[in-house]
Amino acid sequence: MNNRRFDDETLTSSLQLLAEEMESLNAPPEIEQKLREAFRAQTATAASHSYGRYWLVAVAAMILIVISVIALRSRNEPPKPTIAQQPQIKEQPTIVEQPRVDQLQPKQQQIAQKPRRPAARRSQNNEVANHVNREIATDFMPLGYFNASTLQDGGQIVRVELPRSTLMSFGLPVNMDRYHEKVKADVFIGVDGLAHAIRFVR
Amino acid sequence: MLAGDEEALALLYRRRQGNVYRFALQMSGSKPIAEDVTQEVFLFLMREGHVFDPERGTLSAFLLGVARNHVLRRMRVDQVLTPIGDDDDEDAGLPVSTMDVRPLDDLARAETVELVRKAVLSLPPKYREVVVLCELQDLSYEEAAEILGCAIGTVRSRLHRARALLLAKLRPVAQVDEETSAELKSAGCFA
Numbered sequence: 301m302n303n304r305r306f307d308d309e310t311l312t313s314s315l316q317l318l319a320e321e322m323e324s325l326n327a328p329p330e331i332e333q334k335l336r337e338a339f340r341a342q343t344a345t346a347a348s349h350s351y352g353r354y355w356l357v358a359v360a361a362m363i364l365i366v367i368s369v370i371a372l373r374s375r376n377e378p379p380k381p382t383i384a385q386q387p388q389i390k391e392q393p394t395i396v397e398q399p400r401v402d403q404l405q406p407k408q409q410q411i412a413q414k415p416r417r418p419a420a421r422r423s424q425n426n427e428v429a430n431h432v433n434r435e436i437a438t439d440f441m442p443l444g445y446f447n448a449s450t451l452q453d454g455g456q457i458v459r460v461e462l463p464r465s466t467l468m469s470f471g472l473p474v475n476m477d478r479y480h481e482k483v484k485a486d487v488f489i490g491v492d493g494l495a496h497a498i499r500f501v502r
Numbered sequence: 503m504l505a506g507d508e509e510a511l512a513l514l515y516r517r518r519q520g521n522v523y524r525f526a527l528q529m530s531g532s533k534p535i536a537e538d539v540t541q542e543v544f545l546f547l548m549r550e551g552h553v554f555d556p557e558r559g560t561l562s563a564f565l566l567g568v569a570r571n572h573v574l575r576r577m578r579v580d581q582v583l584t585p586i587g588d589d590d591d592e593d594a595g596l597p598v599s600t601m602d603v604r605p606l607d608d609l610a611r612a613e614t615v616e617l618v619r620k621a622v623l624s625l626p627p628k629y630r631e632v633v634v635l636c637e638l639q640d641l642s643y644e645e646a647a648e649i650l651g652c653a654i655g656t657v658r659s660r661l662h663r664a665r666a667l668l669l670a671k672l673r674p675v676a677q678v679d680e681e682t683s684a685e686l687k688s689a690g691c692f693a
Binding site: 311314319322331332339 | 519615
């Protein structure tokens with residue numbers, strides 16, 4: 301037991317001796333120098349990265365600003381003539397040979413006052429436009445009381461087919477050979493759900 | 503330091519490098535490895551310093567934990583140190599013939615230190631690290647447990663086992679030397 305105790309004490313004192321012996325040991329100074337160099341390199345790299353990131357952000361911000369300005373300008377451009385500003389619908393409609401789509405499309409957009417429409421809707425309109433391109437249409441003729449404010453409230457143009465005899469009620473000539481056939485017409489329906497104007501299409 | 507202050511790094515390094523270097527040296531027994539490990543520990547602190555969480559432990563424990571990982575990795579890769587006894591052969595002492603030592607009591611200071619150092623280095627890593635941390639680095643059981651990532655009871659039991667292993671390695675050397683001394687006395691030959 302004494303021997304064991306002695307051994308324990310000896311071991312403890314020997315370990316203390318070893319610890320004291322090594323207490324003065326330090327890493328060589330070259331390591332500090334290497335660390336400093338690595339630190340400088342790392343700081344420089346980080347700075348260049350952050351500098352580059354700054355420029356990237358700045359360029360992105362500039363692009364966004366330019367896009368915003370363009371969008372804002374296009375929105376503030378003087379509005380193209382609307383249906384309301386068009387010359388009043390003629391009392392005596394005449395057959396117009398030129399396609400009306402160029403006038404109709406902006407009119408529709410401004411009537412609805414919706415700057416963006418769903419893609420499906422847009423493609424549908426394009427189909428109508430292509431279809432209208434090949435058509436000959438009369439000017440819109442008012443149905444009952446009609447004024448510009450009615451158009452500004454918005455509305456919808458609906459393609460319908462009517463008996464050819466309807467042409468007569470608007471004072472238009474009717475080919476009696478095709479009297480029983482139908483004729484296409486676009487009816488402008490206001491926000492109140494009433495038909496306010498009509499034009500015939502061939 | 504993380505904000506890019508080089509002097510802060512230097513100050514931190516000067517304060518902490520000793521512990522890290524000594525720990526690596528005591529664990530590996532190799533100065534080049536200890537130097538490499540010290541450098542790697544502080545490079546890690548420079549680059550990944552944000553992972554240090556003061557709420558989880560002290561910076562010293564954090565650095566020694568990183569150092570331990572590096573040392574063990576280096577030892578595995580380099581295979582510089584192969585423990586003389588593995589877990590099945592832990593009671594095997596250092597060969598007396600290779601130690602070329604005299605009894606502990608009579609050894610000069612340098613010889614004693616060298617003897618104990620070799621005995622510590624001959625321990626399996628899991629016992630060696632508790633001896634280094636608790637006996638040589640003079641850390642508490644709690645700090646050692648934090649560094650090693652184990653329970654305090656584990657540290658305590660490993661240390662107990664490590665001391666027994668050290669005694670087993672050193673005792674034969676002392677006995678041999680005592681016998682030699684007795685023979686010399688009985689023969690009356692001191693020359």
